[in-house]
Each structure stands twice: as C-alpha cells, then as structure tokens.
Amino acid sequence: MTEKFPGYKGEALRALKEAGAGIGDKxxxxxxxxxxxxxLIPRSEFGDDRHLVLKLNTGYNVGILVTKDTKIERIGVGAKPAFSTPPLPKQKENLPRVAILSTGGTIASRVDYRTGGVRPALTANxxxxxxxxxxxxxxxxxxxxxxxFSENITVEHWSEAAKSIAKxxxxxxxxxxxxHGTDTMGYTAAALSFALQNLPVPVILVGSQxxxxxxxSDAATNLIGAVKAAASAPFAEVAIAMHETVSDDSIIFHRGVKARKCHTSRRDAFKSINVPPLARLKDGKIRMLTRDYQKRDSEKEVIVEPRFNEEVTLIKFHPGMGPVIDWHVENGYKxxxxxxxxxxxxxxxYFSAIRKAITKKIIVGITSQCIWGRVNMNVYDTGRDLLEIGVIPLKDMLPETxxxxxxxxxxxxxxxxEARKLxxxxxxxxFSERTVFGD
Amino acid sequence: MVAADYEKLGLKVGLEVHQQLNTKTKLFCDCRTELFKERPEITFLRRLRPTQSELGQIDPVALFEFQKGVKILYDGNKETSCLVEMDEEPPHDLNREALETALIISLMLGANPLDEIHVMRKTVIDGSNTTGFQRTCCVAFNGGIDIKEKVVPIQHIGLEEDAARKMGAEGDTLRYRIDRLCIPLVEVATSPVIYTPKEAEEVALAIGRILRATGRVKRGLGTIRQDLNISITDGALVEIKGVQELELVSLVVENEVQRQLNLLKIKEELAKRGAKKDEIKDEFVDVTSVFRKTKCKIIHSAVEEGKHVLAVRLPRFGGLLKKELMPNVRLGTEMADRAGHWGRVGGIFHTDELPAYGITVEEIKTLMQTMNAKQDDTVVLAADIFENVVDALKAVNGRAMEALKGIPNETRAAKPDGSTRYSRPRPGATRMYPETDVPPTEIPRPYVERLNKYLPELPEQKMQRFIRDYGLNEKLSKQVLNSEFTQLFEETIERSNISPTIVAVTLTETLKALNRESVEVKNVSDKQFLELFHLVGLGHVVKEAIPDIIAWLSRHKNVKTIEAIEALSLSMLSQKELENIVDSLIEENRKLLLENEKRAFGVIMGLTMKKVRGKAEAGVVSEIVNRRLTLFKKKS
Incomplete structure (x- = not known):
C-alpha cells in the first residue's frame, strides 16, 4: 500500500502503476x-489485492478483478476536489460566546460525492x-x-483537555x-468532572451515534443542544448531551460522573445511572430535572486539578477468574x-491477594457489576469480610467513574x-446518598 | 385523441422495472419481508437534514423541506422491523439469497455480473428512508430483452432496498411505515431506445415474465413498480415514477406525449400573445375583503378562521389554465399540484374556471378590478395562512414561467388512471457515496458459471412446455406467463388433480372479470387458491362455483377455502342426496309427468338443476334423472 494509491496493493497496484493511473484519474x-x-477511487484497506474500484458516471462504485487480460488506460486527469463554502451566516457578536473543542469525533462533516469521501468539518466556519x-x-x-479516535484517548488527553477548557x-x-467520540465519552466526562471544580459555566461533552x-445523523441535533446548554443552561457542571430517545425531539443532559454508554448503536445509548438526568432540552427550552445541581455563576473561579495517575486498574470479578489481582500487585499498580x-x-x-495488596498500600475500592443500585457490604459474610480486609465500598458510583x-x-x-479519604x-x-426509584 | 405518429415526434422511452423479491429476510437484516395491517407497536419522530456535498451545495428541494421544519413520524412493528430499519443499528451483511436472485435475473437477461459488488448510499431526503439514503448496488451490466421485433438493451441490473410506505401527511408532519423498508428490490433498466407506447408495454411485460420465471419474486399490488423516462424531440425529459401495473405503461406514455404536445401548443400561444417572463411578478395582493361575504364554502371557512386570500395576476394567460393537457389534467391542475407541494395549500382557484364553487360573477368582477387584470389575463388565488399562500403563489408563478419555455424537467408520479402528477424537480446528478458499513462482496467466476448452468427455464420455453405438457392453447399459455400467477399455476398442477386449463382460466380470465366487478382479488392468498383448486380437483366442489368462492374469500380474511364452500353451501351433493331430490321432484310433478311423458326429462332436469346448481355436475344429474324417471314409469 502506498500513499498515492490508498488501499491498493499486489496485483492491482502493479497494474495501476503500469498504466500510469492514479487516484481520481479517469x-x-x-x-x-x-x-x-x-x-479510480481509493480501495478499503481491508479489501483484497486483486480488484480495482471505479466510480461510474451513474455514481455507482464497481469492483473489477484484475486478470492477465485486463487492459487499463488512463483517459483523463482527475479533477481535484473543489472546496467552496456556501455564504456563511453572520456571526452575531451580541450572542453568548461558546468554545467548541474537538477531540477527533466527527460531529459534522461534508460528503464528496465525486470520490465518495467524507470530510470532517472542524473549524467554526x-x-x-x-x-x-x-x-x-x-x-x-x-x-x-x-x-x-475516542478509544485511543489517554489520561494525558484528559489533562490537556482540562487545561484548555479552564483557559x-x-x-x-x-x-x-x-x-468527543461516544465510546469513551463517559470516562472523559468523569475525568473532567474531577479535574475542573467550582465551574462558573457548563462544560458539555457531545457525540453522535x-x-x-x-x-x-443525530450529530447536528446533539451539537445544537450542547451549544444551547453551554450558552444558556442554568447549571455549571460537566455534562453529556445526547438524544433522550430514538426520536429527534429531545436532548438529555447527563451528569458527567453518572453517565454510561449502555447501547452499542442506539441514539439514546447514554443513560444516567442511579440518578435522574440533569436537564432536558425540548421544544427549544432547557428544563432542569433535579434541584440538586451547581448553578451557573460568573463570580465563581474554576479550580483546575489536571493530574491523573495511570497506575490504576478496573477488575471485573467473574467465576473462574485467574490471578489477576496478584499480577497487578506485582507490577506496581497503586x-x-x-x-x-x-x-x-x-x-x-481472592481474599489473600486483596489483603496482600492493601498491606502493600495499594488502595482497593469496590463497585458492582450490576450497574444499577448501590453496594452494601453488611448483608452477607463475604461483604463483611471484604470490609474487614480494608476494601473501600464505593456506594452507587459507576465502576468506570x-x-x-x-x-x-x-x-x-x-x-x-489521604488517598483513601479522598x-x-x-x-x-x-455518589448519591439516596437511590430514588426510576424506570 | 388521434393516434400520434411517435416516430415523427421522436419519442424515446427508457424503462426501469423494480420488483420486490420474495426472500426470507430483508436486504440488510433478518426481519421478515412482510407488511403489517395492525396498529403500530413502535412510533418515533425524526428530521432529515440535508448533508452538504464537498462543493458546499445542498439539494434545493431538500433544503426547502428542511427549512419548512418537516417532521417525519415512522411507524413499525416488531415482527417486520428491527433497529436496522429504525436506523438505530448498522446494516448487517448483504442478503446472499437476494444477491443470488439478482444474479440469476442478470444471467437470464444475458447481462455480465460484476466482479465485486459495492453497496452505495443514494441520498433520498423525502423521509422514505430513515437513514436519508437508499442502499443500492450495481449487480450486472449490458444485457438485452427480446421482444420479437428487436432486442432492447438492458443497461443495468441493480439490487436495492425498498423504501418505507408513505401513509399520509398532516401539516408539517409526514407519516411513514417502515415495514416495507429494506425489502429487496431488483431494478432492471433499459436503454432509452423504446420508440412507441406499445413497445414500452411489451418490454415491461417481457421483463416481468423473466422476473417471475425465477420463481423468487413477490406478487400483488405494489410488488412491481415501473419508472419511465420519456422524451420527444422538442419536448423535455420527464421521469415518471411508480406505475404499478404493467397494463398501464402504454397509457402513461401516450398521456405524457399528449401532455408535452399540449404544453408546446400553450408555449406557442403565449408567444403569439406576447407573454413575457418579466411580466410575471411575485406581487401578491390580499383580496380577503373581496370574499368577506362569499358563498364559496372553502374560502368562507378560511376567512372565518382568520386566514388570508391572496391573488396573483398571470398576464396573457387567460383561458390557458383550463386547457386540457391529458385526461383530467389541465395547466391549472399542474399549478395546483405545485402550489400544494410548495405551499401546502389544499388547492387554488383561477378565473379561467370561474364562476363556480360558489364564487359569483360579481366577486370575479371586483377581483379582476382589484388586480388590474385585463381581458386576456388570468387571476389565481388561494386561501390559507399567509406564509403558505405566498409559497403557493410563488410556485404558481414558477410554473407559469416554465409554461413560457415549454415543458419543465420534472419528476412526476403515476396515478392509477394512467395520468400523472407533479412530484418534484428532477434531482441533479445522483448523489451517491459508499456504504462503508457493508463490505464489498466478491462474485467469483466459478459461482457465476454454476448459476448460469442451472438457470430457470426462460419464459418462451415455459410457454412451449405449458402447451405441450398441460394442453393449454397458446393464448392461455401466454396469459398465464404475463400474469403474476405463473408460479402458483405450476404449483397447483403439481399438487392437485385438476385440469390445467381450469386453473389457467381461473387465474387469468376469471380473476380479471372479478376485478372488473370490483372484487378485491388481491386479498386472496396463494394458500387459499391452492386449497380451492385442490377441492375442485377432488370433486368436492364444481368448477362453476369458483368465481363465487373467490369473491367470498376476498371478503373474509384468514379463512380456509373449505369455510367458503360451507358458508356458500356449495359442497357437492352425494348420489343419495341427489336421488332424493330427484325423487321428490318427480313425486311433486306426478300428474304432469303422466300427462306428458315426452317432456318429462326436460322438466325434471330443469327443476333439479335449479335446485342443485353449483353442488352437482350436470352430467351426473342427467344420469340420475334418467334412471329415476325410468323407474317411475315402470312403477306407474
């Protein structure tokens, strides 16, 4: 595969080079x-090395198997994509100022119907x-x-994002x-919730399914909802803005530390777990769904604590689990x-492994894989034993948070x-002290 | 209408046939390929946003619809739709059964299958696809269809997903049902080398026969749809979508040619009158006050509701709006279609058709004065909320300007009577980009060769076989092949002991006759037909009773054929029952029979048949009457 011939390799690439034909050529x-x-259009990286892909006049793409008898002729130079933006709406100086920071998820894009390419729209214009x-x-x-891609986000990205937002x-x-891409948006939202405290204004993460x-696409509706909340919502917290249902008529705002992606593909993949969502945007209006929230207040000054330590892990217990805890202890996790x-x-x-970890001053906290509900270590012997060993029960907190x-x-x-206390x-x-009945 | 000389007119027709496939599952998911009639279990609301192309251009129609705030309500049920149709889950792999059928059809049409199939997204923003695009792919190129006189080239055979069904529109909300969405459709497109309406119909029939010969396509209303591209030398290329019956194809072509010729005449007339583009102005006058006391119900209730009546003057258009373009369609109709489409008004009035609808001569006079209209002008008006009327009258002006130029390039929708109506401007270059969620599918040569070796019998071969093996005459054999019942016919012959001719006549002539009598034949399922023929074959019911049974079945859903027979008391009488009936009739007419022995048979036969028609074969009855009369004579 070469840059000039994205996706092409082997027999197909050889034939193209021989014909002197490049991507975009007729x-x-x-x-x-x-x-x-x-x-001639680019081939998917995962395609085989024997087919060419042509975009015909009708707009259809077809794959042609290259054989000994295939003749390829270059009959015209490929036109370069002509980028032109339609007249832009006027920026209105008197409106609230909102910063939009992109991390790599494609919140808006254009399609090049000539080549079939999709190009992200990133600048304000x-x-x-x-x-x-x-x-x-x-x-x-x-x-x-x-x-x-959101799966490639690391703690360094969280720190950097927190600092930029604070600025x-x-x-x-x-x-x-x-x-933000939706896959790890819940993690980033939680990270920003801890790193940015005493916020005077809202910080809204937004993605699309x-x-x-x-x-x-749900991208534009979600984005409009997010910008609207950033500009005028009464809360000043880190929140996630996504579709509330599979319909396009309401955007829901989840508190960053309480939201989880619960579906692989649906528009309403994110749910607030164990609490009602923060707010809802419907018919052009934002309504708070809880009384317990941080209010927008320009007098407040943001406190930035952007440091994270990666020597931490999340272990999902399951029947037949191997010596995973020991491995992490031996490898210096904190x-x-x-x-x-x-x-x-x-x-x-695993009691002895956990005991060993705590003796070595590794902090061990416990949450539940049920996702919904809170842990309670007093009901069964096992819980009481774990408490006695020094495991910290983390109430109704999401495992990812x-x-x-x-x-x-x-x-x-x-x-x-101090860390245990914090x-x-x-x-x-x-944490929420009460678990209110919900759907 | 005088038959036109199509050659002289330079008529060119291209045909696209879309046929639903009878696959087990849909094209990109595992839902059943069926429609539902019950109340929907799922309803959701969406808006489709026009996507910008790289050139920064947005389809103007799409943009207009979006800016108007069009909302779409989709209904579905869980049996026929899943998250894929809801656009809540990426498509699954391309359905192999559908692809194989498309390949078989391609090979039967002598086309060359592609080496690798790439699924594309074709932007469609009218709401008929939840995604905002239709998934479609090219399967084969360059076939041909033989219609005796010539071979018509087939440009392309494609495989695509069917769209959602539009169930209605209310205000700015459209309603669609997603059960039909994603049912596989094969598209067969000819080159535009069809030169007469009759030829168009022959090509459509020939393609239909090939499609059905695969035995893998659906039947029934809406399962096959034709699109036509029609042009004449001085006219324009007009696309007509959704002709639902093959029999309508030639009529639609004839009508379109007439429409274009009449529009050309209007253009000439306007030129003669000196009509000019810049005389048509978007100057709309509020004439609500003219109609304060009107007897016109529509305008009256609009004014009562506080809506506006606006009018526009079309200079030198006097009398032209009532000119008929094709049956039931006038230039005024075309303007009304546009006004309804762009302004969502229920209709327009124009002075060419007035006084009428309760609008008086006096009102027209005031109207013409208010509008400064001259003798050869036409005034068009509409009543609705201000914004809608403005859009409607703008659309009327737009259509009027096009009349100066001749024939607008547009997409029209076919109606069941063979006429057409405006549906939208012709879309620009097809907007397609790859469906990256579905990987390309390779079609290996050996697989194609294997398919080619075991192709289904071609329609001509099938026709010869029907004549040879089933004793059908040529006409009947052809009728069966042109009907959508070829497969059912063969299945019946295979399963039942019934005369093929009876089955063939029933499935063609009888059904046609019943249809004419407004019997909803389409309600009768294959299963019911099979049961019916089986029972006739067993001698449980006579063939004469077939039409009555079908009519009864069409009115009763989810029943077995035997229930129809019972309900209509059509079961065959037993020998003993017949003898009893004959004996009692002889007894009742004893005196008469003794007096006139010669007429005895005729009288008793007639009386018996009157009583048992549909429940006994005439031959059997005659034998019994003979036998019992002889016995009676002996006794007496």
Missing part, C-alpha cells in the same frame, strides 16, 4: 467483452456552514484539541462544548477498583490514608 478498463469507464442554526445561538470559537473558562466564555455524513457481583462481592479465593476517580485521587496525593469523599456528585 480510466478505462477493458476485460472480456466489457468496457468500464470511470474515476465549517460548523456554521454545516449547522447554520448555531449562528442564532452563540458566537463560536472552535478549536481542534486533538484528532484521535477558555477563565477568559469568560458562557460555556464550553467538547466534541450515527455518522455526521448522513441526513439522519489502585484497584473491583467490579464485584451483586451487593459488592468477590470469591473468598470509580476507576477515573482513583486515577485522579492518586494524581493528587501519594499518601495512602476516594470516599463526594467531589462531583459521583
């Missing part, structure tokens, strides 16, 4: 009795032209923070929107979150006792 392929004429409604809501400042907040924006190139069964249990086979919190805690202090302290409403 070519004619003769084979058996058929003549195919069209534009791009966003305005693709989602013109934004110009009626806020005066945007768009920045590219980094360009990574915008200190400069007095009405709110910040972070465009259907790619932005399609007319049915914190372990257990995702136990039911009310917060692991098999007594607990993991992020442990990373953050160990970024703040190296002291065993882990149990409610920092960003990651």
């Amino acid at each position: 070519i004619r392929v003769m084979k058996d009795e058929e003549i195919y004429q069209g534009v 791009d966003l305005y032209s693709v989602v013109p409604e934004l110009s009626e809501i806020a005066f945007l400042d768009a920045r590219i923070l980094f360009s990574v 915008f907040v200190k400069n007095g924006v009405a709110g910040v929107v972070v465009a 259907r790619s932005a190139d399609r007319p049915s 914190g372990i979150i257990l995702e136990g069964t039911g009310l917060g249990h692991v098999s007594n086979r 607990a993991l992020v919190k442990m990373m953050w805690v160990l970024g703040q202090t190296k002291d065993f006792t 882990l149990s302290k409610n920092i960003a409403n990651e």
